[in-house]
Amino acid sequence: MSCCAPGVEGGLDLNGSGSGLPSSEELRLSAKVLGDGLFQTDLSVPGVYCGACITTLEGELKKLPMVARSRVNLSSKRVSVVWKESVNGQATDPSEFVRQIVSTGYETHLFSLAGEAGDEQRNKLLRAVAVAGFASANIMLLSVSVWSGAEASTRDMFHWLSAAIAAPALVYSGRFFFTSAWKALRHGQTNMDVPISIGVLLSYFVSLWETFNHAEHAWFDATVMLLFFLLIGRTLDHMMRDRARSAISGLARLSPRGAMVIGDDGSREYRPVEEIKPGDRLAIAVGDRIAVDGVVLSGTSDIDQSIVNGESTPVPVGAGTSVQAGMLNLTGPLEMKAMSAARDSFLAEIIGLMEAAEGGRARYRRIADRAAQYYAPAVHLLAFLSFLGWGFLGGDWKHAMLVAVAVLIITCPCALGLAVPVVQVVAAGRLFQNGIMVKDGSAMERLAEIDSVYFDKTGTLTLGRPRLVNRGDVGEDALSIAAGLGFYSRHPLSQALFRSAQGLFMPTFAEISEVPGAGVEAKAEAGVYRLGSRLFACGPEAAAAAQQGAESEVVLSLDGREIATFLFEDAPRPDAEASIETLHAKGLSTAIISGDRAPVVASLASRLGISQWKAALSPRDKAEAVSQAVSHGSRALMVGDGINDAPALAAAHVSMAPATAADVGRQAADFVFLRDSLEAVPIAIDVSRKAGQLIRQNFALAIGYNIVAVPIAILGYATPLIAALAMSSSSIIVVVNALRINRMARVEHPEPPLAAKAPTLGQGAHIAV
Amino acid sequence: MSNLVFLIPIALFLGGLGLVAFLWTLRTGQYEDLDGAAWRALDDGDDKPEA
Structure with missing residues (x-):
C-alpha cells in the first residue's frame, strides 16, 4: 500500500517494523468511545496547510472500510477519525488508518484529548462578548435618540429600557x-479588575437612581460599552493562549502510554503505564x-538515549544493562x-526537579x-478627591457624586485593558507565521x-540527525554498497548513509541479517559484507588499534577487511551560525550547556x-547552571529539547524548545518553534522586543x-x-497602533509540507524487500 | 410616540435575532476551523451527502 507516494523517510518508516507511529494498542487505549462500536481518535498532522491537503487526507481515509468519517481541522492541524470496531464481523486494526495517513506523505502523531477544558472557557467568554x-x-441606539433631543417622558422611557437591557448583560x-x-480584594490585593468592577457597578446604580429622578443624563451605554471592550481584550488574551496550547499538545510525541507486559505463563497483555509494577517483565519492540x-533481561539492541541525556550516538545494550x-x-x-x-521513574524525578526550579515564570508580574x-x-483617589472638592466647594453632594462617577467612567482602563492583549495577539500571530508558538503573553514580555x-x-543547536562528513574520501562504490546495507537498519547512522547516497545505484543483497547492537551483515558473490562498529566489521584486533575521535564512525568491511570508514557528525541546524551571530549583534551573551562528551561540544562551540x-552535565547540573545565572541577576533564555533540559527550561527566566523536543520539554518551554532553522530564536526575540515597545507606546497613548x-x-x-466618544476613540487608536507590528516584523513564506518536497523513491530495487 | 411602541420591539427583536444566530454558530462549532472552512468553500466535491 505504500510504495510510490511517500517521501523516503516515510518509506523507511513503513518498512521498519516498529517506527515512530503509535501502535494499535496505544490507539485503542487512547480512543474516545462513541458507542455503537464507534471510536474516535484525534491525530495531529503538522504538514497540512491547504485545501488540497484536506481533500487528499479525507479522500484517502474514506477509502478504508473501517473509517466511518474523518474531518481535517486546518487551523489546529489535526484530523479526527471516527472508526468502527469491526467491519463485517472482523475486528479492525486502528493502526491501519495511521499508516494510510503516512502513505499520503504526511507525518502524524497521536495526542491526548486533555486540552478540551480551555475551549469551554473560550466559548464562555465569546458568549459574554456577544x-x-x-x-x-441596543442601548447606544436608545442613547443616540436621547442625545438627539428626546423629550421628558420619552427620555425616561428610553432610560428605563436601557436599564432593563443593561441589567442582565451586567x-x-x-x-x-x-x-x-x-x-483579589479578598487577598488584600488589587488588579485591573477592581477599578473596572467599581466603575461599572457604580455607574449603573447611579444611572438607575438618576433615571428614577427623571434626570437628564444616564450612563447605561458607557457601562455596557466598557464591558464590551474589556471582554474583547480578555477573550483575545485567552484565545492566544488556547491556540498555542492546542498546537503544542497536538505535536506531542508521547512518552509511552503503555507497554506489553509478559505474564508468568507467557501471555502478553498491553497495559497502561500507570499499571506497570516493579518486577513486571516487559517486551520492548523495535521502535518503542x-x-x-528497568534492566534488560535478554536481547541485544542499540538504544537512542538522546532525549534523556543529550548523548548523540546510540549505545549498544545487552542483558544486565539498565x-x-x-x-x-x-x-x-x-x-x-x-x-x-x-511515578518513581527517571521522568518523574525530572518533573520533581522542575517543580523545585521555579523560574522567572512564578515571580514575574505581568506588565x-x-x-x-x-x-x-x-484613579480612585482622583475620583474621591473630585467628590470631596465638588461637595465642599459647590455644596451640592448629588452633583459631586455624578462628577465622581464621570471621572471613574472616563478613567476606566478601557484602552489599558486592550493595550496589552491586542499587541500580544497580533505579535503571536506574527510569530505563528514564522513557525513559532507562544504559550502566553507574559512569555513575550519576559x-x-x-x-x-x-x-x-x-537536538537544539544540532538537528539530532547524523550527517556523513567524509563523503569525498570514501568513493562512490563503497558508499553505494554501504547505503544498500544501511537501508535495512533502523540505526540512525545507517539511515544517514542511505539518505546521503540518494541518486546512486544501490546493490541489493539476497541474504541479509541485522545483528542488534553491532551492525548489518550480508552475503554477496564477492564475500561477506559487514557494516557497523569497527569491532563487528573488522574484528577485535583492528578495533583495539583504532582511535575514537569526536565523530561517530561506521566501518564497511568485506570478509573482515576494511573497505571504508564513514565518519558522521550531528548536523547543526540550518542558519545556526548566522543566528548566533545575530544574537551577539543584539548584545546577548551565549553559552552551551550539554550532557554530551566534551570534544563533541567543544568542536561545535568553536564552529558556531x-x-x-x-559538557557532560546532568539534568540537575544544567538547572543549577541556569538558576545560578538567574540568581546573579542575569535574565536568561534557555533553549533546549531533551527531557534532561526540562528542569533548566523551568529554571530560566524564559525558555524555548523545538517542536521535536520531548513532551516534558515542550510543556516546560514558553515558546515552541516548528521549523528546523535556529533563526526562530532571534526572530522571537525581535518580535517580542517590538511588542514590548508597542505595549509601552500604547500605555503612553492611554x-x-x-x-x-x-x-x-x-x-x-x-x-x-x-x-462614549472618548472611550471608543481611545480604544480604536490603541488597536490601530497594535496592528503596526504587522509592518515592523518580517514575513516569511511557510515551508512546503513534506509531501511537496519529497523526492520520488528512485531505488525501486528496495521496494521488493 | 405611538410608533415607538412598534419600532422598539422590532429593533430589539432584530438585534436579538443576531445574538441568537451568533450563539448558534458558536454552539455548532463553526469557529473551530476557520482556515479549513475558507478552503472547503472552494472544494466542489466536498460535504455532499453520500449517495
Whole structure:
C-alpha cells in the first residue's frame, strides 16, 4: 500500500517494523468511545496547510472500510477519525488508518484529548462578548435618540429600557470581572479588575437612581460599552493562549502510554503505564520507547538515549544493562524487567526537579498587573478627591457624586485593558507565521528582557540527525554498497548513509541479517559484507588499534577487511551560525550547556563562535547552571529539547524548545518553534522586543488620553455623549497602533509540507524487500 | 410616540435575532476551523451527502 507516494523517510518508516507511529494498542487505549462500536481518535498532522491537503487526507481515509468519517481541522492541524470496531464481523486494526495517513506523505502523531477544558472557557467568554455587544448596540441606539433631543417622558422611557437591557448583560458578561476583582480584594490585593468592577457597578446604580429622578443624563451605554471592550481584550488574551496550547499538545510525541507486559505463563497483555509494577517483565519492540526504568533481561539492541541525556550516538545494550524511561529502542527486540513504577521513574524525578526550579515564570508580574498596581489607587483617589472638592466647594453632594462617577467612567482602563492583549495577539500571530508558538503573553514580555541565551546541544543547536562528513574520501562504490546495507537498519547512522547516497545505484543483497547492537551483515558473490562498529566489521584486533575521535564512525568491511570508514557528525541546524551571530549583534551573551562528551561540544562551540560551554552535565547540573545565572541577576533564555533540559527550561527566566523536543520539554518551554532553522530564536526575540515597545507606546497613548479627558471630567463637563466618544476613540487608536507590528516584523513564506518536497523513491530495487 | 411602541420591539427583536444566530454558530462549532472552512468553500466535491 505504500510504495510510490511517500517521501523516503516515510518509506523507511513503513518498512521498519516498529517506527515512530503509535501502535494499535496505544490507539485503542487512547480512543474516545462513541458507542455503537464507534471510536474516535484525534491525530495531529503538522504538514497540512491547504485545501488540497484536506481533500487528499479525507479522500484517502474514506477509502478504508473501517473509517466511518474523518474531518481535517486546518487551523489546529489535526484530523479526527471516527472508526468502527469491526467491519463485517472482523475486528479492525486502528493502526491501519495511521499508516494510510503516512502513505499520503504526511507525518502524524497521536495526542491526548486533555486540552478540551480551555475551549469551554473560550466559548464562555465569546458568549459574554456577544451578549455585551448586543446590549451595548441596543442601548447606544436608545442613547443616540436621547442625545438627539428626546423629550421628558420619552427620555425616561428610553432610560428605563436601557436599564432593563443593561441589567442582565451586567450580570452575565460582568461576572468575569466581578469574580476576579473579588478574589483579589479578598487577598488584600488589587488588579485591573477592581477599578473596572467599581466603575461599572457604580455607574449603573447611579444611572438607575438618576433615571428614577427623571434626570437628564444616564450612563447605561458607557457601562455596557466598557464591558464590551474589556471582554474583547480578555477573550483575545485567552484565545492566544488556547491556540498555542492546542498546537503544542497536538505535536506531542508521547512518552509511552503503555507497554506489553509478559505474564508468568507467557501471555502478553498491553497495559497502561500507570499499571506497570516493579518486577513486571516487559517486551520492548523495535521502535518503542521504554516505559519505565528497568534492566534488560535478554536481547541485544542499540538504544537512542538522546532525549534523556543529550548523548548523540546510540549505545549498544545487552542483558544486565539498565535503561531509563523515555529511551528509544532502535535495532533489536528486548525483554526487560521493570525496576520502578512510572511515578518513581527517571521522568518523574525530572518533573520533581522542575517543580523545585521555579523560574522567572512564578515571580514575574505581568506588565498590565504592574500598571494596575499604580493605576487603580491613583484613579480612585482622583475620583474621591473630585467628590470631596465638588461637595465642599459647590455644596451640592448629588452633583459631586455624578462628577465622581464621570471621572471613574472616563478613567476606566478601557484602552489599558486592550493595550496589552491586542499587541500580544497580533505579535503571536506574527510569530505563528514564522513557525513559532507562544504559550502566553507574559512569555513575550519576559523574552523582551533577556540578556543571555543558554543552548542545549543535541537536538537544539544540532538537528539530532547524523550527517556523513567524509563523503569525498570514501568513493562512490563503497558508499553505494554501504547505503544498500544501511537501508535495512533502523540505526540512525545507517539511515544517514542511505539518505546521503540518494541518486546512486544501490546493490541489493539476497541474504541479509541485522545483528542488534553491532551492525548489518550480508552475503554477496564477492564475500561477506559487514557494516557497523569497527569491532563487528573488522574484528577485535583492528578495533583495539583504532582511535575514537569526536565523530561517530561506521566501518564497511568485506570478509573482515576494511573497505571504508564513514565518519558522521550531528548536523547543526540550518542558519545556526548566522543566528548566533545575530544574537551577539543584539548584545546577548551565549553559552552551551550539554550532557554530551566534551570534544563533541567543544568542536561545535568553536564552529558556531560560542566561547562559553560546559559538557557532560546532568539534568540537575544544567538547572543549577541556569538558576545560578538567574540568581546573579542575569535574565536568561534557555533553549533546549531533551527531557534532561526540562528542569533548566523551568529554571530560566524564559525558555524555548523545538517542536521535536520531548513532551516534558515542550510543556516546560514558553515558546515552541516548528521549523528546523535556529533563526526562530532571534526572530522571537525581535518580535517580542517590538511588542514590548508597542505595549509601552500604547500605555503612553492611554495615559495621554487620560491627561486630556480627566480634567474635562473633573470640571464636570463629561456628559455621557463625551464619555462614549472618548472611550471608543481611545480604544480604536490603541488597536490601530497594535496592528503596526504587522509592518515592523518580517514575513516569511511557510515551508512546503513534506509531501511537496519529497523526492520520488528512485531505488525501486528496495521496494521488493 | 405611538410608533415607538412598534419600532422598539422590532429593533430589539432584530438585534436579538443576531445574538441568537451568533450563539448558534458558536454552539455548532463553526469557529473551530476557520482556515479549513475558507478552503472547503472552494472544494466542489466536498460535504455532499453520500449517495
